[in-house]
Amino acid sequence: MKANVTIHRDFTISPVDDRLYSSFLEHLGRAIYTGIYEPGHPTADADGFRGDVIELVRALDTPYVRYPGGNFVSAYNWEDGVGPREDRPTRLDLAWRTRDSNHIGVNEFADWCKKAGTKPMLAVNLGSRGLDAARNFLEYCNHPGGSYWSDLRRKHGWKEPHNVKLWCLGNEMDGPWQVGHKTADEYGRLANETAKAMRLFDKSLELIVCGSSHAGMPTFPDWEATVLDHTYEAIDHLSLHMYFGNEEHDTLNYLAKAEKLDRYIMSVAGVIDYVKSKKRSKKNVTISFDEWNVWYHSHEQDKKILEGDDWPDAPHLLEDIYNFEDVLQVGGVLNTFIRRADRVKIACIAQLVNVIAPIMTETGGPAWKQTIYYPFLYASLYGRGTAMRAIVDGPTYDSAFGDDVPFLDTSVVRSSAGNALTFFIVNRHLTETLDLTARLDGFPAARVVEHIQMSHPDLAAVNSAATPNNVVPKTVSGSTVEAGVLTSRLPPLSYNVIRLSI
Numbered sequence: 001m002k003a004n005v006t007i008h009r010d011f012t013i014s015p016v017d018d019r020l021y022s023s024f025l026e027h028l029g030r031a032i033y034t035g036i037y038e039p040g041h042p043t044a045d046a047d048g049f050r051g052d053v054i055e056l057v058r059a060l061d062t063p064y065v066r067y068p069g070g071n072f073v074s075a076y077n078w079e080d081g082v083g084p085r086e087d088r089p090t091r092l093d094l095a096w097r098t099r100d101s102n103h104i105g106v107n108e109f110a111d112w113c114k115k116a117g118t119k120p121m122l123a124v125n126l127g128s129r130g131l132d133a134a135r136n137f138l139e140y141c142n143h144p145g146g147s148y149w150s151d152l153r154r155k156h157g158w159k160e161p162h163n164v165k166l167w168c169l170g171n172e173m174d175g176p177w178q179v180g181h182k183t184a185d186e187y188g189r190l191a192n193e194t195a196k197a198m199r200l201f202d203k204s205l206e207l208i209v210c211g212s213s214h215a216g217m218p219t220f221p222d223w224e225a226t227v228l229d230h231t232y233e234a235i236d237h238l239s240l241h242m243y244f245g246n247e248e249h250d251t252l253n254y255l256a257k258a259e260k261l262d263r264y265i266m267s268v269a270g271v272i273d274y275v276k277s278k279k280r281s282k283k284n285v286t287i288s289f290d291e292w293n294v295w296y297h298s299h300e301q302d303k304k305i306l307e308g309d310d311w312p313d314a315p316h317l318l319e320d321i322y323n324f325e326d327v328l329q330v331g332g333v334l335n336t337f338i339r340r341a342d343r344v345k346i347a348c349i350a351q352l353v354n355v356i357a358p359i360m361t362e363t364g365g366p367a368w369k370q371t372i373y374y375p376f377l378y379a380s381l382y383g384r385g386t387a388m389r390a391i392v393d394g395p396t397y398d399s400a401f402g403d404d405v406p407f408l409d410t411s412v413v414r415s416s417a418g419n420a421l422t423f424f425i426v427n428r429h430l431t432e433t434l435d436l437t438a439r440l441d442g443f444p445a446a447r448v449v450e451h452i453q454m455s456h457p458d459l460a461a462v463n464s465a466a467t468p469n470n471v472v473p474k475t476v477s478g479s480t481v482e483a484g485v486l487t488s489r490l491p492p493l494s495y496n497v498i499r500l501s502i
């Protein structure tokens, strides 16, 4: 099978916002407790944070981590997580039917972010609470001192403000499962008034309003239109979420779900443009895709906890064990975000540790990289700069999620320094090698630096504590550039990162 790609140095899509490689940690399952925080673990530091996990997160260079939820935030009292630990209440978390000791709260999380080389992106509770709790939380986090809430933070031991710039106005408020679920009008008004109050404190904040929980919601896309009608001038980004699964065990259809994602982004972009026109606004609202990942492997095993009456502490919830097939899916999703970098400015892989996550831990034991760690790592490392327009001419297939799905799925990024070009390519074909010919117009000095590849004879292959290196990338040879043309052979069902110097 052959495919031709053409790029030209002047044909760009948009700068890629570094925040496309952000992630998410929720008070859910073992994400926080025994994920990032496990006092007594052999690698734990003086604050109880696991050093092995910090090392794996640092390597990902994820710019922001969304916190504390997710569904959890909709019944969360942020005040429960601050002050002396011995005074913090243990609460029942209604979203995930578990108990939370509140031993980690916003101050500890901000400390962890510094250690992990990232920054917090916080969500306020617009489910069970509202404007007042949100503005107090903001003042507690960001005001230097000399006011009630900022002095309380100082008294708690954090003299410097956390200076959090990114704030989510609730989570999935369109979802009937959400504590404090609202209609679009109810939420739109509340979000707008909350945003206005938060901006009165600091107009430089970036505020994110909830879009639909997923493309299949019955209220999509009226939800977006109504919510934006209320909030357009007060907010900066609209939040979207999407999870992917291969319940049908149909690889080609599974990998075509990235097309569904593309259509979702473009439909929502259309609604944003509609509201912008309606309001005669000069402002551009962009998309914060602040939850995305593969999520389906753990559905069956989670039922017992989610339907039970045990209220356990830090149970094994949403612990998807990712396989090699999921590498291809995650690679395809990241390609979609890069190709839509003009509309999507923030994206958070959900989540980061243990809960549908690229990093897994054993309590008291090791931490390891799941298979999907790698495509996220490479996109974060080499996918920063400018997204290039790539014209693909190659074979396609028809899927349940749309026709003409290209077997060759690619995104191309020129580095911020302007000295590198990276092709991220998934060969979706089940059996055929793809002979790639890519014309690099305007890059006469292009040379191959490295071709990183992930392929595996078994789509179901996974990494585990005992076999952490079962599915890992390798460096391959054979890709060359001659006379401004890159040629490469990409095995069936493979994920590839071809790095060029230019």
Ligand code: AHR
Binding pocket: 026, 069, 070, 071, 072, 171, 172, 213, 241, 291, 350, 351
């Ligand atoms: O990431 C897991 C859950 O998925 C989040 O809590 C919620 O926002 C979404 O439905």
